[in-house]
Amino acid sequence: MQLKFNSVSFCQNGDTLLGPIDFELKIRRITNVLGYNGAGKSLFLEMCHAMINPTSGCVYWNDNQARDTKYTRGFIFQHRVTLYRSVKKNIALPMQTAGWNSKLIADRLEELLSMAGLESKSEEPASTLSGGEVQRMALVRALATYPKMVIMDEPTSSLDPSATTEFENLISKNANSGIKFLWATHNIKQAKRFADDIIFIADGKVSEISKAKKFFNNPSSIKANSYIKGL
Amino acid sequence: MKIIALLLFILASSVNAENREIILSSTTSTQNSGLYDYILPMFTKDTGIEVKVVAVGTGQAIRIAQNGDADALLVHHRPSEDLFMKNGFGIMRFDVMYNDFVLIGPKSVKTKFEKLSDFFVKAKSTSLFPFISRGDDSGTHKKELELWNFFTNGKPNGKWYNEIGSGMGAALNMASATNSFTLSDRGTWLSFNNKGNLEIKWAGDTIMQNPYGLILVNPNKFAHIKSKFAKQFANWMVSSKGQKAIGEYKVDGKQLFCPNADKTNINSLLVCPAN
Amino acid sequence: MNILNATFHLISSGDATLWSIVYLSLRISLSATIIAAFFAIPIGAALAMGRFTGRKIIIMFSSSLMALPPVVVGLAIYLLLSRSGPLGEYGLLFTPTAMIIAQSVLIFPIILALTTESVSPLEKHYRRLLNSVDASRWFRLKILIIDARFSIFTAVLAGFGRAIAEVGAVIIVGGNIAGSTRVMTTTIALETSKGNLELALALGIILVMLAIGVNSVMHVLKSLGQKYHKELR
Numbered sequence: 220m221q222l223k224f225n226s227v228s229f230c231q232n233g234d235t236l237l238g239p240i241d242f243e244l245k246i247r248r249i250t251n252v253l254g255y256n257g258a259g260k261s262l263f264l265e266m267c268h269a270m271i272n273p274t275s276g277c278v279y280w281n282d283n284q285a286r287d288t289k290y291t292r293g294f295i296f297q298h299r300v301t302l303y304r305s306v307k308k309n310i311a312l313p314m315q316t317a318g319w320n321s322k323l324i325a326d327r328l329e330e331l332l333s334m335a336g337l338e339s340k341s342e343e344p345a346s347t348l349s350g351g352e353v354q355r356m357a358l359v360r361a362l363a364t365y366p367k368m369v370i371m372d373e374p375t376s377s378l379d380p381s382a383t384t385e386f387e388n389l390i391s392k393n394a395n396s397g398i399k400f401l402w403a404t405h406n407i408k409q410a411k412r413f414a415d416d417i418i419f420i421a422d423g424k425v426s427e428i429s430k431a432k433k434f435f436n437n438p439s440s441i442k443a444n445s446y447i448k449g450l
Numbered sequence: 451m452k453i454i455a456l457l458l459f460i461l462a463s464s465v466n467a468e469n470r471e472i473i474l475s476s477t478t479s480t481q482n483s484g485l486y487d488y489i490l491p492m493f494t495k496d497t498g499i500e501v502k503v504v505a506v507g508t509g510q511a512i513r514i515a516q517n518g519d520a521d522a523l524l525v526h527h528r529p530s531e532d533l534f535m536k537n538g539f540g541i542m543r544f545d546v547m548y549n550d551f552v553l554i555g556p557k558s559v560k561t562k563f564e565k566l567s568d569f570f571v572k573a574k575s576t577s578l579f580p581f582i583s584r585g586d587d588s589g590t591h592k593k594e595l596e597l598w599n600f601f602t603n604g605k606p607n608g609k610w611y612n613e614i615g616s617g618m619g620a621a622l623n624m625a626s627a628t629n630s631f632t633l634s635d636r637g638t639w640l641s642f643n644n645k646g647n648l649e650i651k652w653a654g655d656t657i658m659q660n661p662y663g664l665i666l667v668n669p670n671k672f673a674h675i676k677s678k679f680a681k682q683f684a685n686w687m688v689s690s691k692g693q694k695a696i697g698e699y700k701v702d703g704k705q706l707f708c709p710n711a712d713k714t715n716i717n718s719l720l721v722c723p724a725n
Numbered sequence: 726m727n728i729l730n731a732t733f734h735l736i737s738s739g740d741a742t743l744w745s746i747v748y749l750s751l752r753i754s755l756s757a758t759i760i761a762a763f764f765a766i767p768i769g770a771a772l773a774m775g776r777f778t779g780r781k782i783i784i785m786f787s788s789s790l791m792a793l794p795p796v797v798v799g800l801a802i803y804l805l806l807s808r809s810g811p812l813g814e815y816g817l818l819f820t821p822t823a824m825i826i827a828q829s830v831l832i833f834p835i836i837l838a839l840t841t842e843s844v845s846p847l848e849k850h851y852r853r854l855l856n857s858v859d860a861s862r863w864f865r866l867k868i869l870i871i872d873a874r875f876s877i878f879t880a881v882l883a884g885f886g887r888a889i890a891e892v893g894a895v896i897i898v899g900g901n902i903a904g905s906t907r908v909m910t911t912t913i914a915l916e917t918s919k920g921n922l923e924l925a926l927a928l929g930i931i932l933v934m935l936a937i938g939v940n941s942v943m944h945v946l947k948s949l950g951q952k953y954h955k956e957l958r
Contacts (some may be wrong), residue, residue, distance in 0.1 A: 300854045302851065316861070316864050
């Protein structure tokens with residue numbers, strides 16, 4: 220999946236919150252997005268998924284505009300974002316908006332529930348799930364309509380270590396099956412384990428894009444250096 | 451969608467087809483006397499025609515007929531009725547019955563009046579008799595203004611004179627609650643159930659007579675006027691059967707209305723409500 | 726005590742006229758509620774969803790409507806339905822249909838405003854998620870109405886309460902005709918004007934009992950529904 224930002228910026232109330240940004244990147248397997256809080260990671264990710272439209276410039280995936288291709292991607296939020304419905308109905312959401320018939324949905328649901336390990340909780344209200352369970356549910360929901368790309372905004376930030384591990388296992392499994400991930404995190408160790416490439420965001424701009432090995436051993440900026448060292 | 455079908459069903463079940471019925475626009479006083487509850491079933495039994503009575507103030511009743519929303523009009527204000535006919539809204543008018551107006555006042559006021567004019571003159575000069583006026587352009591209200599104009603120099607002005615803009619029942623309720631005087635038609639008075647401390651202070655003068663007229667609304671002015679059925683209604687009301695029924699109607703053993711459709715026949719004029 | 730006696734007497738007498746008046750009141754107000762809700766719920770939910778052409782006009786129209794006294798609304802509808810008015814040919818004046826129309830118009834803004842209020846917080850909560858799955862406007866409308874259904878239900882009940890207690894509009898467009906357009910409220914007005922105050926109060930008590938009855942049935946249905954769909958509390 221080829222991601223392209225073409226003279227993208229986002230202004231609000233006279234302030235340029237993000238941009239100008241210009242780059243092209245091929246997502247090989249997993250690309251992590253790093254940066255301090257407030258640098259613009261979430262804004263960046265939401266623009267990748269056309270949830271927010273840039274005030275100037277365009278975002279492209281494989282030379283198609285991001286806003287026309289939403290259905291080819293999934294998105295996962297940091298905090299619990301669910302419908303006031305059962306686990307089953309939450310996961311079914313993208314399939315419903317895509318217009319699948321109920322048989323297709325039912326069959327796919329079986330697979331997804333089993334992938335997330337939530338078969339026993341399928342009829343429970345989503346609000347009763349634990350943090351880890353919610354994010355696993357969010358992941359299979361994002362995968363429901365066979366997207367090639369999943370964008371994640373710090374999905375494990377509020378999870379305990381064991382839930383984080385479970386979630387990461389699911390990521391690995393899916394990455395191995397060919398799903399690409401664009402993943403914001405502030406867990407350096409996690410990024411070191413997973414990233415093929417790093418996008419580093421600072422002060423609303425894409426400060427650096429490098430292969431992960433290069434970034435962690437020899438970052439291009441002082442800021443990036445401090446960030447990696449946890450300062 | 452099921453909901454749309456439900457909606458249509460709801461609306462459809464409420465609309466009437468061309469039924470054997472007419473709409474009679476009349477006044478609250480006539481309705482409240484109970485006369486219609488007594489005579490209309492008889493008419494329906496004889497002809498199979500249902501009479502739907504819309505009872506409002508005289509002004510509104512005439513207005514409804516003027517809009518063509520009624521098939522017949524039965525009110526008790528001759529000048530308005532004549533104007534209605536003159537303007538071509540009605541094609542035929544019939545005398546049907548009359549009763550009278552009565553002056554109502556609190557029992558606690560012991561003043562004796564020599565004649566009717568006494569009350570009106572004294573009320574204005576002394577301001578001692580609080581008065582409730584309907585103030586609603588009804589037949590009763592118009593008669594009341596007529597009396598003020600006839601006996602004094604016009605409508606009173608003062609704190610003791612209260613124009614409430616409401617029906618007869620409301621006026622009587624207020625008169626009872628505030629120990630005031632008011633002018634009422636005898637029908638409403640007799641069937642009024644909250645008389646409290648009120649009584650009839652004066653009645654019987656010719657000027658207090660209250661004649662009723664039945665007018666058929668002009669079908670040439672409006673489409674859908676049920677003129678055929680309305681004519682049957684009028685015929686029945688002035689027939690000896692209808693007139694007898696009108697005269698028979700009693701409240702508390704007292705006759706309320708004098709049938710007068712046939713003025714030439716002395717026998718058809720029954721003894722009418724005494725003081 | 727007189728009044729309670731009169732009430733008990735009325736109910737136990739099984740008077741046919743009384744029960745036909747009760748039936749007519751329920752039929753008219755329930756119909757009006759269904760019709761008003763049919764339009765007010767989707768429009769109210771759409772208003773909570775954000776800008777669309779005509780949004781400001783709808784809000785203005787609805788708020789002005791709520792500020793009008795029922796009598797004025799009744800008058801306006803009378804002029805519309807009168808034989809000398811634009812819709813005269815349908816012969817709707819002085820029929821229960823006219824009363825249903827009048828009450829629908831009257832309670833539409835109430836159900837509309839309360840629906841918007843119910844849906845607004847849910848819309849905010851669902852917005853980002855629905856954004857991320859590329860949901861169409863139509864899909865969002867449906868899911869918001871369905872998931873807010875219990876609060877919307879309360880809005881509809883409020884509309885019904887307003888309808889069944891109304892007298893100003895229905896008395897003008899209905900004519901308070903004995904046996905065909907006379908309902909509880911107009912009967913109470915009539916009996917009061919005749920000085921039959923105890924009867925009027927007794928009827929008033931029956932009306933209140935009626936309203937409580939309908940409300941109770943609705944609340945039972947609501948809690949049954951909530952128990953079944955335990956996701957929505």
